[in-house]
Amino acid sequence: MAGGKSSKGRPDNPAAAEAQCPFSKKAAEFDAFAGPYQADPAEALRWSREQLPVFYSPKLGYWVVSRYDDIKAVFRDNILFSPRNALEKITPATPEAMEVLKGYGYAMNRTMVNEDEPVHMERRRALMDHFLPDNLEARQEMVRRLTREKIDAFIDSGRVDLVDAMLYEVPLNVALHFLGVPEDDIAVLKNFSVAHSVNTWGKPTDEQQVAIAHDVGQFWNYAGKIIEKMRKEPDGTGWMHETIRKNAEMPDVVPDSYVHSMMMAIIVAAHETTSLASAGMFKTLLTHRQAWQDICEDPSLIPNAVEECLRYSGSIVAWRRQATAATSIGGVEIPEGAKLLIVQASGNQDERHFEDGDKFDIYRDNAVDHLTFGYGSHQCMGKNIARMEMRIFLEEMTRRLPHLQLAEQEFTYLSNTSFRGPDHVWVEWDPVKNPERATSSIANGNHHFPVGAPARRDIxxxxxxxxxxxxxxxxxxxxxxxxxxxxxxxxxxxxxxxxxxxxxxxxxxxxxxxxxxxxxxxxxxxxxxxxxxxxxxxxxxxxxxxxxxxxxxLFRLDEQASSYVLIAGGIGITPILAMADRLKALGRDYTIHYCGRSRGSMAFLDRLQADHPGRLAIYAGDEGARADLAAIVAGLHDGGQIYACGPQRMISQLEDLTASHPAGTLHFEHFSAQETALDPSKENAFQVELKDSGLTLDVAADVTLLDALLASGIDIACDCREGLCGSCEVEVLEGEIDHRDVVLTRTERAENRRMMSCCSRSVKGGKVKLA
Ligand code: FMN
The missing domain is CATH 2.40.30.10 (Translation factors)
Incomplete structure (x- = not known):
């Protein structure tokens, strides 16, 4: 990010030595099944995000990862961090429960979420078609119809539990329809789903283990029976029919064990996650009434409101990975085989990525960066179905029942590490005030949102x-x-x-x-x-x-440095001024060097002189004063950091002067990019190989790498598209890069490990390999 080589990975509070130990008291107290984590996982890990981003939880036997960047890095590297333990029973089965499961022939195996490469990507590619936006678009109508039927049934009642009345069954029906699974046994599925969730992510008592094992065993057999039934319908149209056909066509990629395991896992994954996320969404929006009202007035806010709900109160709060080699995450050494609990709910509120991350804000322009759907090659395949359903729920409810209120109630949640959403959401309203009683056409209004993530420009x-x-x-x-x-x-x-x-x-x-x-x-x-x-x-x-x-x-201040030198050139004073104010408030050691053409052209001089006396040096060109950058850098204390914003020449000089200083000494922000418009007559086309997905893409001379990646369905964040913001960074494994951004330092360019996909290209059309 914009030269922001911040303190990522190092504990933010070096003084708190005890808290920094990955085996500290707080780490020892961490309980993933009770107390603060069950009440509010993001809040429960605030201390970890601030002091110790990775710690070992002896109660759980897992390493807990709490910061946004670290979680994303773990998701990204599915070789070093294998997904193989994603569906493992987090609380091992008792011998009695194992016996029960054996009795049912239970043999849960690899599905999609817990499969390693290269099989995983091969399988994912073989089974991806149904999830493509064009194929999902046609399902909107069904979701809307089911939602309306449910609302019609309760709209005159004045009080309802949204979960029981709509948010459980609609996602279940949509999921079963998508999968092609017969809808006969909807009632029993709820018990099965809860049993599967507790079995996989919960902490059942010894007695509960046995009862749950029976439910899970029956669920396993039920899944087997459905497969048998579906095998008899070779022309079935659902995704599981497709899976069964692929099983016959390519048994190596889609084996029998996968089909059975997947059937069981997908029934839960496909609807439970959406039901829980939708319940969390209504609770959150009705608690933040202004946001609800804004949506009622302007439905175009719905897609981003859904993303913000997924960020703030998403249904997947933590996922699992296992280290295949000794490594380090966030500066903490992790042994080979370490099991990781990566807590997306915590990453989703990490201030390092989301400004004012605790605040629920439907106008947040990077809400879509949330990690609730995971990230990388294992990202949730059904994410766009979930989005579609949540948008339609919200659109129908805000239009037809804008006067809805949350009823007095105690919210309860199923205790487990990973799935979260209120069991019930009781709401009330006065049916006499239902808008459609006055204007019947309101019942049929219809706002169409295209399938997929919302575009940043619309927010x-x-x-x-x-x-x-x-x-x-x-x-x-x-x-x-x-x-x-x-x-x-x-x-x-x-x-x-x-x-x-x-x-x-x-x-x-x-x-x-x-x-x-x-x-x-x-x-x-x-x-x-x-x-x-x-x-x-x-x-x-x-x-x-x-x-x-x-x-x-993109220009974050590391608040733990020993001292600071702030350097501004011209209008570059704006972020520097905010930093000076902050450092003063923190009582830190800092100096400000402010250069400009003339005092008349330099903003905030009076304020700086009044607020930062004794710390400010002013260099006005027309007075013959020039900042001696070499002397300033030479005077930097050990552990000191420089923050600079100003013309390119000034930043280049500072880069030269700090070349032999420790990484992270110089932080800078540019206000303008280099010329990044593509001139196809001067560019080379090149090929990109993507290691994780095994894809090879052609990047034409008139196309950016970013656009080529997006066009092939690779989710990649991007903002400025001119090499300024760093959001579209990708990891380079091989190939020489022509760096055209203003984000990377010279050292980082020379290392050749990262590139900004919006503007940088390969040198002379050579092949590039990305992670
Ligand atoms: N320009 C300013 O005049 N004041 C600022 O505080 C300022 N901050 C910026 C922060 C960032 C992160 C970036 C990328 C640019 C900043 N700019 C700032 C530059 C403006 O965005 C913009 O490029 C400039 O006003 C020129 O726009 P124009 O070429 O359309 O006139």
Missing amino acids: ARKIRVKNVRREADGILGLTIEDAKGRSLPGWSAGAHIEVCLEGFDRKYSLCGRADGTDYDIAVLLEEDGRGGSRRIHEVAAEGLELRLRGPSN
């Missing part, structure tokens, strides 16, 4: 300019407030927002006080720019309504 909150002032020659200061007068989300020093005005989307660093409810930005008029800053200068006035995305932070 923006409405804001209003509260105040405009001149900060310096050519620089306007703007205070921005929420258009409905609510507080805007919190942010951290170094963060920026994206202002959307008349087709110009431009990023501006936040430079006000981080504890305020409004935002302050400062916009320099770029005379020879692309027109965005000019337009802001032309129209900025009190009361102007705009949209904004963010905040996001």
Whole structure:
């Protein structure tokens, strides 16, 4: 991220030596089946995210991973971190329970989620077609019909448990239909599903183990019978029919054991996860009433609201992996064979990735980065079905019952490590106020959302300019407030927002006080720019309504360094000012070096002088003052860090000067990219081999690597698309790279292990191998 070689991986609090030990007291106390983790897994692991991102839980016998980047890295590397234990019984069966299971011939084996490579990808590819967006699109109608039938049945009642009345059965029916499984035994499936969940991810007592083993055994036999039935319908259209056909065509890739195990696992996976996520979604939205009201007023907010619910209260809170070799995660050594509990619910609220991560915010522009569907080659295949159902539930309910309230109730959850969602969600409303009683057409309204993740460009909150002032020659200061007068989300020093005005989307660093409810930005008029800053200068006035995305932070301050040197050139002062304020509040040792053409062109001089006396050096060019960067770098204390924002030349010089310093000494942010537009007449086409998926792609001369990856169905985050933000980074295994971004440091370029897929390419069309 934007040169942000932060403290990733190192405990944030070196003083807390005890807490840093992977076997600390807090680690010893961690209980995955009770107490704080069951009440709120993200909150229960806050200490871990802050102090010790990976620890050993003796009670569980697993290494717990709590930070976003670490979880993603574990998901990404499915060779080093095998999925083989994903469906293992987390609480080993008692001998009695084993006997019971044996009696049923229970032989749960590899499915898709717990299969290693290369078999996994081969199998996934063979069975992927049904999940492609075009094939899912046709299912929207059925989901809507089933949802409407359920709502019709309770809309006049005034009180209902949404889970029992809709959120359990609709996903189950949709799943069974998708799989092609006969819908005769819906009632028994609920017991089976709960038994399978507790058996795999729960901590049953010894007596419960036996009862559950009976349910699981029966479920196993039931799955076997369904397969037999389905084998007799060779032309069946469901996904399990397809699986059975592939079993006949390519038994090596889709063996018998897979078909039976998958049948059992998929019945749970395909609906339980959606039911739980939907229940969590209604609870969350009705608790955050403003968000509910916003959706009622503007249904186009629904797709991102669903993603934010999946981030904030998703149904898969933790998953498992096993290290196939000794390694380290987050700076903690992990032995070969270590079992990992990677807690997505915790990663989903990690402040390092999600600004103000604790806050539920349906306008969050990176909500879709949540890890609830997993990540990488094992990412949930049914994610777009879940999204589709959750959107339709929300669209139908907000339209037909906008006055819905959560009833007084105690929420209960099934105790287990991984699946989460309230057992019941009781809601109430006054049927007399149902809008369709006055306007019957409301019952049939219909908002169509295309299958797939929401596009970032569609997500923006409405804001209003509260105040405009001149900060310096050519620089306007703007205070921005929420258009409905609510507080805007919190942010951290170094963060920026994206202002959307008349087709110009431009990023501006936040430079006000981080504890305020409004935002302050400062916009320099770029005379020879692309027109965005000019337009802001032309129209900025009190009361102007705009949209904004963010905040996001690609220039994060490592708050644990021993001392700081902050260097700003020109308008680069904006994030530096926020950092200086933060370091002052923390009582840290810091100095600010601020360079500009003339004092008249330098924003915030008065404020800096008043707030940071004795720490500020000003270099105004027209006074003949120049910052001696070499002397500044030479004066850096051991463990000190430099944060710089300014012209390319200044940052290059700092890179030279810090080349022999420890990694992570220099952090920088660029405000503009190099020219990244592709000129096909000067570019080479090249080939990319993807190690994990075994795919080889052709990247044509007029196509970016990012677009080639996206077109082949590889999920990859991206934001700026011009080599500025670092979100589309991919791991390079082989091949020489022509780096065109402004994110990587020189050392990182020379290492040739990462590249920004939006702009960088192979050298002279040579083949590139990516992880
Ligand atoms: N430009 C500013 O004038 N002030 C800022 O605080 C500021 N912060 C930025 C933060 C980031 C992360 C990035 C990538 C750019 C930032 N910029 C800032 C540059 C603007 O986004 C934009 O490029 C500039 O206003 C020129 O736009 P124009 O060429 O359309 O006129």
